[in-house]
Amino acid sequence: MSPQECVSDNRAMTIPAADRQPVLRIVPMPADTNAHGTIFGGWVMAQVDIAGSIPAWERAQGPVVTVAVNSFVFKEPVFVGDIVSFYARVLKVGRTSITVDVEVFAHRGRTGTKEVVKVTEAQLTYVAVDEHRQPRVVPDSAGGIKA
Numbered sequence: 001m002s003p004q005e006c007v008s009d010n011r012a013m014t015i016p017a018a019d020r021q022p023v024l025r026i027v028p029m030p031a032d033t034n035a036h037g038t039i040f041g042g043w044v045m046a047q048v049d050i051a052g053s054i055p056a057w058e059r060a061q062g063p064v065v066t067v068a069v070n071s072f073v074f075k076e077p078v079f080v081g082d083i084v085s086f087y088a089r090v091l092k093v094g095r096t097s098i099t100v101d102v103e104v105f106a107h108r109g110r111t112g113t114k115e116v117v118k119v120t121e122a123q124l125t126y127v128a129v130d131e132h133r134q135p136r137v138v139p140d141s142a143g144g145i146k147a
């Protein structure tokens with residue numbers, strides 16, 4: 001699953017491996033832009049939070065909440081009309097927490113080319129919670145509870 005490297009317009013870019021599926025794909029709209037006409041960073045952050053929560057929820061076998069954004073790097077701008085794909089994978093499982101890496105790629109749609117650009121990478125930590133919104137132990141992969 002290691003990303004493939006490609007070169008386009010004299011710039012080295014990382015693209016997702018063909019066998020890797022995004023957890024989320026979305027096309028930003030004009031209402032999502034900032035004062036510069038590119039996509040507002042807060043919009044990207046919200047989608048990243050949702051994307052990261054999906055593998056965390058699956059691994060926790062139930063509800064999770066975001067406790068921390070450990071790192072967040074905007075590498076390239078996102079434009080209206082891009083197809084934005086979010087790839088998320090679990091990096092670490094703690095007692096009640098799950099840390100997820102999210103990579104974001106923009107498929108530039110406006111020019112009719114097939115250019116794919118890595119626009120953002122982030123790491124977030126989620127906590128599995130019970131019905132009282134208190135931390136609960138993450139089950140092991142087989143569904144059991146750690147001692």
Ligand SMILES: CC(C)(COP(=O)(O)OP(=O)(O)OC[C@H]1O[C@@H](n2cnc3c(N)ncnc32)[C@H](O)[C@@H]1OP(=O)(O)O)[C@@H](O)C(=O)NCCC(=O)NCCS
Nearest residue numbers: 064065066067068093094095096097125127129133134135
């Ligand atoms: C998440 C929350 C339930 C944790 O409650 P808490 O009493 O602080 O829980 P704990 O101190 O036992 O920490 C729980 C886990 O989070 C981890 N954690 C806490 N703060 C952290 C931080 N800043 N960065 C990374 N991990 C952190 C702890 O290490 C622990 O992980 P582990 O059990 O795997 O070792 C509580 O802080 C909360 O409700 N926060 C608001 C969540 C929210 O509204 N998010 C936004 C919307 S989803």
